[in-house]
Amino acid sequence: MPLPSRLYKYESFTAQALENLKNHSVYFASPSCFNDPYDCAVSPGVKEPSDRDVERIRNYYLAKADVPENARSQFERLDVASMRAMLLRQGQSVLDEAVKEFLSTRGVTCFSERNDSLLMWGHYGGRFKGFCLEFRTDCPPLTKARQVRYAEEMPQVDLIPLLCSDEEDSREVLDLYCTKALDWHYEKEWRCMHDKAGTLYTYPAEALTGIFIGPDAAFASFEILALIIMNQNPGVQLWQGRRSQSEFSVEFEPVTYTPHLEAKRLGLLPRDA
Template identity: 45%
Template structure:
């Protein structure tokens, strides 16, 4: 059983869309066609050449079914083991291509990470240190079905029985949660939606923290705090600073007080 971290994070460049999503409590499930990794969700796995026993097992399974989803009944009855092996490899390749193409053009994906202080993540996804990193409580939806990304040096192997007979559809599904080891620093988790472009509205308590990049301007920081002050009483705020001794970002929690309230309290001019 996969153990989901209690908190997951989402880096965001601070722009009008991000502010709208924060205000609307929206997680956006975008199309993987826009991902910056050309292999992402578009893997062509290595289809393992089946041995004679596997070929004959697939033949028997197909002949035992009233409906055949690949080929024609007489082919399973008349082809030699080698001829059937070649046919199954072609069919598995075709099915995999159709499956991945359909996923790319229909499904939505939203991505999270286990880390809130990664330098590359802040650079690539956090608006070059001028954005925010949102912290979510994973005990709320949609995190109950979230999956970790697996990192590998090589493309995954799949067997024809997994593809054509559906004996292990989890292995096929893992194609969409597998990336090169080059991306392992991201420590990514993914949630999926059946329809790309879907906006999922999460409960306010799901957002537990906001980490502001070291280079964010004060006006942008205050805009985010003002938005959340009107809809989330428990969210916590952290301001990032560059460490003077290490290559890292350090965060310190702060309390946000709106200007008018601070003025009434005598804490602002």
């Protein structure tokens, strides 16, 4: 699926979320603290390579000038069956080490295709009292967002892209960190990854295009969000959520905000208000 033009980030109404909004920042957290115990910690297996794949990997390493002599000797003398067993052991070791390294160092920040999911509002939007940010995906870091794939079984990785790539992270390995159990499919998630966990990334102001406010958010929460935005992102549209009366859903309508003193000056409020 192509990258959608907009993605959404649910937030609880907390001091940290407000500070991040004020600073145009998103936080790349370590996946080790996520609520899914398998998130970025899947236990992938390695697909058994065909005879043709074994020979392709053998030729790849024999053509490399920097292969140690003892390894080169093995590639030259082992038969296909012995090579296959060795490659499976090596591939699994590389895979296990990659997952371990990712969990210990990398950061992840998550977005959704939807802004009206009841489950997302309940789990990540402060139980309908928080807010949801709308981002353009043609601005960093969302230009590199990857879609999460939902599966019933643990993934398996092909050996060729795993062992025959000079890149630090092959696409096959990166896909592991974007694979979750089918139970989480309601999230419609896309995610961005950073080399270092605990990084606060500053996005360009024009990346933020809207703020959707939960249907149960207090008016004071709405005012705080509106005051932050009007002083730094006047082009951002505010949307007020409400519970639909006809179906199980959250509906939004655009709203504007006039500060108290300005409303008083314009005669929209009594003088003693």
